Amino acid sequence: MLEVRKATISDLEGITEIYNDAIKNTVATFDTEIKTLKEQKQWFKNHGEKYPIIVAEQDRDIVGWSALSMYSTRCAYSDTVELSLYVTEKDQMKGIGKSLMKRIIEEGKKAGLHVILARITDGNKISIHLHEMFGFEHVGVLKEVGYKFDKCLDVYLMQKILK
DSSP, rough: EEEEEEEGGGGGGHHOOOOOOHHOOOOSSOOOOOOOHHHHHHHHHTTTSSOOEEEEETTTTTEEEEEEEESSSSSSGTTEEEEEEEEGGGGTTHHHHHHHHHHHHHHHHHHOOOOOEEEEEEEEEEHHHHHHHTTOEEEEEEEEEEEEEEEEEEEEEEEOOOO
């Protein structure tokens, strides 16, 4: 049975494994260097009630995670966050992304946030569709801003206003 809950530090190994797989094999992230557990511990510490991290757990395995992260250190952006959402490749298309998205939006509302931003690489139609299902709107395209796997990549900007 799938359980979606707030992440704890003990979930960090599973979160990191999923993220590192995305770094190595996808354009879902523009990180190109594998993350260490030490680096991820600092990332985890930078989150909390205002910047939640949640996980999807099935049969004691972390099969997905989502986080709301600070968008900018400038004060005027204090209620704006950026969304991250990853599901293991073998567990995609099973509704896990929907469960994570529903819960992370709820957590954002509880935290009193105003806007959630998403940056989605061109070609990731599944992610774009998921965001559209939850009321994210297209607000622009950044042309050829990323370079990964020997290719220049566009990034779609989407946003959801919570209040």
